[in-house]
Amino acid sequence: MAAQPRVAVASVIQETNTFAARPSTLDDFTAQGLWVGAEAAERSAGTNTEIAGALAEIAAGGAGAVPVVRAWAMSGGVLDSHAFAYLRGLLFDGLVAAGPLDALVLCLHGALTAEGEPAADAALVEAAWAVLRPGTPLVVTHDLHANVTARLVGQVDALVGFRTYPHVDQGDTGRRGARIALRALGEGPRPGTVLAKRPMLVPAESQAVADPPMALLRRLADDATGGPILDVSLFPVQPWLDVPELGFGVTVTHSGDASAAQAVADAVAAAAWERRGEFAVHPVPxxxxxxxxxxxxxxxxxxxxxxxxxxxxxxxxxxxxxxxxxxxxxxxxxxxxxxxxxxxxxxxxxxxxxxxxxxxxxxxxxxxxxxxxxxxxxxxxxxxxxxxxxxxxxxxxxxxxxxxxxxxxxxxxxxxxxxxxxxxxxxxxxxxxxxxxxxxxxxxxxxxxxxxxxxxxxxxxxxxxxxxxxxxPRLDYLDFQHAPRPLYPIDGGVS
Ligand SMILES: [Zn+2]
Incomplete structure (x- = not known):
């Protein structure tokens, strides 16, 4: 590790709705500004975004903050393959241009789906690994509506998500991710993240974190945090996403005790599953x-x-x-x-x-x-x-x-x-x-x-x-073809 470690931050974010009619294209990103290198830091500075929070926290921690890329688009249909290849290339080229790095904070939505690549966020992590030296600490941030995949969790030191919905803690989430990346550069055991999932979907209308049952799950997660448990994140998933591995996720980031972390993740996921009926909404004709x-x-x-x-x-x-x-x-x-x-x-x-x-x-x-x-x-x-x-x-x-x-x-x-x-x-x-x-x-x-x-x-x-x-909100109206079945609440008799 260098005297002053160099920690990079890259952000490639879009929430995909696989039921949307129109595919997302590169235009959806360029319309919002595609910023590379220093421009990514300058134009994000002071905003309530993951990249701005992470860059600020890295600098405050005495490390060298290295902006790589910021790409963002409004929620839309499946990303076309050209746009995805372009964005992946921007990340890869940006990391190459950044030079030797000691750690990376990668800000992703977690529900990005591209043509031919349903777990596009995991594919972006793989693109980063094609550049990073083996063993480099890599921390990912996700939106609360992410569909967390084992493929992604298996490649990262830590995965942390928003704690709010409606979302107001984008910057805080970037700072939390950055702190774990800095910790991974220090002495002591490397952090790790474990995942628990349940085959259930939650209507967006009942995901507000201030309301039960999300408020109760968030409290359980907070109560479990401390000591070797560095972070507990809830991922109820945005439900308009027909992909393999779809489901309610809980990630727990720990300071070396993976089995203790897994017990926490399983307990919180079990609580979500027990209360699955309480998420029901009652739309009116x-x-x-x-x-x-x-x-x-x-x-x-x-x-x-x-x-x-x-x-x-x-x-x-x-x-x-x-x-x-x-x-x-x-x-x-x-x-x-x-x-x-x-x-x-x-x-x-x-x-x-x-x-x-x-x-x-x-x-x-x-x-x-x-x-x-x-x-x-x-x-x-x-x-x-x-x-x-x-x-x-x-x-x-x-x-x-x-x-x-x-x-x-x-x-x-x-x-x-x-x-x-x-x-x-x-x-x-x-x-x-x-x-x-x-x-x-x-x-x-x-x-x-x-x-x-x-x-x-x-x-x-x-x-x-x-x-x-x-x-x-009537998830039973949607024709899921790729999601694992049975899936609550669209399939009867799931237990
Ligand atoms: Zn969201």
């Missing part, structure tokens, strides 16, 4: 949800939560099912809904403000889950500017919706049509288009949990809708 809104008008906005079509979970946000229901059954309630539909946006822009448009909307990107619906209305507003988020999630971030238009159907429903998904987890998405959710009886939200942070207390009730989709 759309007609019943709309009837409930009609019965209680005037109490403040009801959020119609179509998490089945959530763009932050990789879905297309193009289902018009709720719009159809609001048109058919809403009567005199005031409602706002949004849908991705580029041709309809073009028709509105062609008609201009005040113009009348009759158009089909919906199912233009991913027609598997819904049918288009005919909408007639008056164009009330047109735009192309991004919306700046105002809620407590991603506050201040600007999100582009492409061109957009509002269409007043004259029935009480106004539709916000967008070319790219609107960030409906934040009321700013509608306000930006002149529609204030506070004045509506019902508002369509395409989000599993983030809306709780975005809306704060600004709604009277949130009704989870029973709908199919690439990010549906």
């Amino acid at each position: 759309v007609p019943a949800a709309v009837a409930s809104v009609r019965a209680g008008t005037g109490r403040g906005p009801v959020l119609l939560v179509q998490s089945a079509d959530s763009p932050t979970a990789g879905a297309a946000a193009d289902s018009a099912t709720v719009i159809a229901a609001l048109l058919e059954r809403a009567g005199r309630i005031r409602s706002y809904a949004t849908v991705v539909d580029a041709p309809a946006v073009a028709a509105c822009h062609a008609a201009g403000a005040g113009g009348t448009v009759e158009t089909m909307v919906g199912a233009t990107v991913d027609p598997r889950w819904s049918a288009p619906v005919r909408v007639t209305g008056t164009v009330t507003r047109l735009g192309a500017d991004p919306v700046t988020l105002t809620g407590s999630a991603m506050t201040g971030q600007a999100v582009g919706m492409g061109r957009w238009s509002t269409l007043d159907t004259g029935t009480g429903l106004t539709v916000l049509l967008t070319e790219r998904p609107a960030p409906t987890f934040d009321p700013a998405a509608y306000r930006h288009a002149g529609l204030d959710p506070a004045g509506a009886d019902a508002v369509l939200v395409r989000s599993a949990t983030l809306y709780r942070a975005g809306y704060g207390g600004g709604y009277s009730e949130a009704i989870l809708l029973d709908l199919p989709g690439a990010s549906t």
Whole structure:
């Protein structure tokens, strides 16, 4: 080891939804900035990200922090093979360019799936090993929604994950990983990580760490941490991932006693399995949800939560099912809904403000889950500017919706049509288009949990809708082909 050890940090992150219609491409990463070497450190500095946290912690620990690469994309479909080869090459070349290294912190999502490579995160670790000297400490960080594979755990000194959902501890997770990497450079036994898994899926809607049963599992994990147990991480997995080895994971990082660590991992995984029934969610059919809104008008906005079509979970946000229901059954309630539909946006822009448009909307990107619906209305507003988020999630971030238009159907429903998904987890998405959710009886939200942070207390009730989709809470609606079976809760009689 050099007098001042050189510890590298690399970050290649995307969450894959294998049920999404559109494959992810390199454009999805370049749109967010692909930063190599010093630029990766400079542009990440001060952000709440794993790479920034890890680099800062390494420097604070007296080691030389070596930035390698930062690649990030929004959740989406399976990564195409060209993009994956490119990203793997960036990591490999970056590590070669970095020169001799004493340790590596590799920040990965853990649910990245590429064409022909279902465990793409493990393949990235292998790419790193093609450069690193044998025996170099290697620590990986993961999102809480990772599907942890034995293949990856078998190649690393430590694996640590987010402790929060909604996620707010990206930077802290990078710092935790970096501390273990620095420890591995010191005297004493090398750290190690063990894994326990259970064949179960958890709907995203019931994974919030503040709520039971996740809160209880997190407490068990915290109680077990200390002494030789350096870290206990929970990985309930994002459920729209049809890959081998799919399941709820618990990793335990230890300072040399693998059997003690395995006992902890097994105990926490067993507790998750025992409580598997408590993760159930109870989505409501759309007609019943709309009837409930009609019965209680005037109490403040009801959020119609179509998490089945959530763009932050990789879905297309193009289902018009709720719009159809609001048109058919809403009567005199005031409602706002949004849908991705580029041709309809073009028709509105062609008609201009005040113009009348009759158009089909919906199912233009991913027609598997819904049918288009005919909408007639008056164009009330047109735009192309991004919306700046105002809620407590991603506050201040600007999100582009492409061109957009509002269409007043004259029935009480106004539709916000967008070319790219609107960030409906934040009321700013509608306000930006002149529609204030506070004045509506019902508002369509395409989000599993983030809306709780975005809306704060600004709604009277949130009704989870029973709908199919690439990010549906009804996991039994999805056709799993590659995941190990039986799998709870989609298969009966799993015990
Ligand atoms: Zn996540």
